[in-house]
Amino acid sequence: AALTALHGLRFSRLLCRCTPIVSKRLSTLTMFSSPSRTVFTMKEKYMPQRRGFAFTVSVDEFNAVSEDLFDILQESLEDDELPFEDMEFSSGVLSLVTEQGVWIVNKHSASRQVWLSSPKSGPSKFEYNKETQKWVSEREDKTAMHDLLVRELSELVGEEFSFTAKF
Amino acid sequence: IGQDEKRHSESNCVDTMRRFALRLARSASPSRTAVRLYHPNVVDHYENPRNVGSLDSKSKKVGTGLVGAPACGDVMKLQIEIDEKGNIEQAKFKTFGCGSAIASSSYATEWLKGKNINEAAKLQNQEIASHLNLPPVKLHCSMLAEDAVKAAIKDYKKKNAKEAIEGA
Numbered sequence: 001a002a003l004t005a006l007h008g009l010r011f012s013r014l015l016c017r018c019t020p021i022v023s024k025r026l027s028t029l030t031m032f033s034s035p036s037r038t039v040f041t042m043k044e045k046y047m048p049q050r051r052g053f054a055f056t057v058s059v060d061e062f063n064a065v066s067e068d069l070f071d072i073l074q075e076s077l078e079d080d081e082l083p084f085e086d087m088e089f090s091s092g093v094l095s096l097v098t099e100q101g102v103w104i105v106n107k108h109s110a111s112r113q114v115w116l117s118s119p120k121s122g123p124s125k126f127e128y129n130k131e132t133q134k135w136v137s138e139r140e141d142k143t144a145m146h147d148l149l150v151r152e153l154s155e156l157v158g159e160e161f162s163f164t165a166k167f
Numbered sequence: 168i169g170q171d172e173k174r175h176s177e178s179n180c181v182d183t184m185r186r187f188a189l190r191l192a193r194s195a196s197p198s199r200t201a202v203r204l205y206h207p208n209v210v211d212h213y214e215n216p217r218n219v220g221s222l223d224s225k226s227k228k229v230g231t232g233l234v235g236a237p238a239c240g241d242v243m244k245l246q247i248e249i250d251e252k253g254n255i256e257q258a259k260f261k262t263f264g265c266g267s268a269i270a271s272s273s274y275a276t277e278w279l280k281g282k283n284i285n286e287a288a289k290l291q292n293q294e295i296a297s298h299l300n301l302p303p304v305k306l307h308c309s310m311l312a313e314d315a316v317k318a319a320i321k322d323y324k325k326k327n328a329k330e331a332i333e334g335a
Binding site for chain 2: 100
């Protein structure tokens, strides 16, 4: 056992000599620098900012309500008569390709939010409010996701757009 | 930023989105995978990092904004040092995240330098996104950079408000 330990030590020293950028403690890489660039790793002490009520829903609840949400979105946008170039939903990401830009709605489990990227209003993050059963923005104005999307899609389509259900 | 400038940057954004959308639509065939390259501006910020580092967070002249979380994929720390006149002397950043996040925060520090603190609060994510030609999925990075700037300004004001109360 002592022999293998010695071998291990020699090997790690050899490695250090050959590759000077690898830190001495091979098991925990904390900071290393190359001549041109310094890279650092962050400690996992920063939790997602819990200023909203994203974390008032449990993981299971979040999965359930976000599934419902994407079902509604898919159903409403699947209509062939709508002037979209493409509508695709795969692995939790819904992308709507239109002449006026691309809308992307994706589920973000780490922060228990649903993220929207809109060519009109830019990026927004929505959380599920259990009391009102609505998806609202994490920002102070608490915009409702449903209202925002209805407004933008109506403008895009040219007439009043409505989803198959409220969310 | 004035209304006109905002509209201009928005229309740039729309043009980019349109081009991206058309490219995506055209390359939808199963035999060809759509390859989206980083815009040269983004690559430039990654290859030639500028304003990377830290300032003394205890100093009253420095405001620190820390936003994001590793679990979310992006963490940005943005610090600004402000002189007596209220102008931003120095700005430093450290970002953990994708190339677009790094470029967004790097561009934000570049944009901030020399500006007055009141002007700086007007930084919009559209400005960052249009300069870097960010695709739809990466707009969140520019938003995070805007949040980092606002957080840094808020921190600076909080520090100096406290000092004003203590001094009076």
